[in-house]
Amino acid sequence: MKSKPKIILSELDAERLEKLLSSLPANAIPGKTDLEAEIARAEIVDPKDMPPNVVTMNSKVKFRISSSDEEFSLTLVYPKDVDESGGTISILAPVGSALLGLAQGDEIEWPRPGGGLVKVRIQEVLYQPERSGEYHR
Numbered sequence: 496m497k498s499k500p501k502i503i504l505s506e507l508d509a510e511r512l513e514k515l516l517s518s519l520p521a522n523a524i525p526g527k528t529d530l531e532a533e534i535a536r537a538e539i540v541d542p543k544d545m546p547p548n549v550v551t552m553n554s555k556v557k558f559r560i561s562s563s564d565e566e567f568s569l570t571l572v573y574p575k576d577v578d579e580s581g582g583t584i585s586i587l588a589p590v591g592s593a594l595l596g597l598a599q600g601d602e603i604e605w606p607r608p609g610g611g612l613v614k615v616r617i618q619e620v621l622y623q624p625e626r627s628g629e630y631h632r
Contacts, residue, residue, distance in 0.1 A: 505545050537596050551595070557618045570622075
């Protein structure tokens with residue numbers, strides 16, 4: 496079995512996500528248990544100590560599809576902040592919870608629209624609230 500990459504979460508994100516998850520019914524989302532496990536295994540740091548290349552809540556991330564060099568960007572958001580433009584991904588989506596706490600250069604498998612998986616690399620964290628000094632969002 497492939498080991499999971501190390502993940503880092505800010506105390507603020509961890510607290511807000513735990514509150515969100517506790518407010519949901521047990522079977523409300525398919526990946527609830529996975530997200531809880533990710534939070535439990537994460538290294539939790541003060542928001543001011545967050546490395547600048549780590550994906551946190553409300554981070555905008557540029558990705559590259561390994562097989563085609565196609566690039567795209569998404570912002571990791573809370574469910575209430577998902578918009579119809581396609582530029583956001585909810586933390587409650589399986590891919591969203593998989594992104595949280597990863598760093599630039601990490602790779603994950605991403606589901607293709609027609610089925611199957613594609614390997615995607617985090618090229619750059621274009622925007623991260625903590626890096627911008629936004630600790631109380």
